[in-house]
Amino acid sequence: QQQVKQSPQSLIVQKGGIPIINCAYENTAFDYFPWYQQFPGKGPALLIAIRPDVSEKKEGRFTISFNKSAKQFSLHIMDSQPGDSATYFCAATRSATNKLIFGTGTLLAVQP
Amino acid sequence: DSGVTQTPKHLITATGQRVTLRCSPRSGDLSVYWYQQSLDQGLQFLIQYYNGEERAKGNILERFSAQQFPDLHSELNLSSLELGDSALYFCASSVGLAGAGETQYFGPGTRLLVL
Numbered sequence: 001q002q003q004v005k006q007s008p009q010s011l012i013v014q015k016g017g018i019p020i021i022n023c024a025y026e027n028t029a030f031d032y033f034p035w036y037q038q039f040p041g042k043g044p045a046l047l048i049a050i051r052p053d054v055s056e057k058k059e060g061r062f063t064i065s066f067n068k069s070a071k072q073f074s075l076h077i078m079d080s081q082p083g084d085s086a087t088y089f090c091a092a093t094r095s096a097t098n099k100l101i102f103g104t105g106t107l108l109a110v111q112p
Numbered sequence: 113d114s115g116v117t118q119t120p121k122h123l124i125t126a127t128g129q130r131v132t133l134r135c136s137p138r139s140g141d142l143s144v145y146w147y148q149q150s151l152d153q154g155l156q157f158l159i160q161y162y163n164g165e166e167r168a169k170g171n172i173l174e175r176f177s178a179q180q181f182p183d184l185h186s187e188l189n190l191s192s193l194e195l196g197d198s199a200l201y202f203c204a205s206s207v208g209l210a211g212a213g214e215t216q217y218f219g220p221g222t223r224l225l226v227l
Binding site for chain 2: 032034036041042043044045046049051089095097098099100101102103104105
């Protein structure tokens with residue numbers, strides 16, 4: 001059973017565009033929602049994370065929007081750059097464990 | 113560079129064989145996690161160790177086992193290998209005290225190819 005659903009599978013935007021990646025979860029016990037960025041040949045790296053007690057979090061050009069009632073959260077990348085081209089994974093976990101449940105990933109290409 | 117090291121970087125072996133993947137966590141981190149990344153299953157949590165003790169288990173096959181040693185490095189043992197075990201295996205580490213919300217730092221991975 002897939003507990004975190006992620007869409008789209010791939011995304012192409014022009015430089016300066018605002019790609020949006022969406023995730024939905026099922027387990028209401030989840031209380032921490034990180035986003036990871038992965039470049040080819042590298043391990044995932046934490047980008048930004050949010051807890052369900054806030055509806056939005058910004059760090060630089062990256063923003064997470066969180067809708068607790070809909071059990072959905074999304075990543076927005078402002079003023080996207082070719083260097084942002086990577087695979088993005090949403091994830092979820094709960095306080096009893098730090099076991100990350102990952103979405104299926106979104107391959108983002110930012111064209112110059 | 114996350115500070116997590118994994119060896120070897122690549123591993124090619126045959127079906128039925130046994131391999132050992134090694135992970136050294138960041139200095140000071142007590143928790144080690146193992147994840148498997150494959151095209152069909154995505155990124156999946158396998159197992160977590162905290163200060164030498166197993167803390168959480170995920171979708172880890174019975175043919176796979178892991179341990180964390182007193183110096184905190186960890187090894188993932190994969191035995192009776194099958195073609196479907198071909199994947200990227202990542203180790204991650206965290207301080208290990210705060211539960212959810214602790215940043216997990218991922219290593220560069222070991223790419224396993226079973227022929």
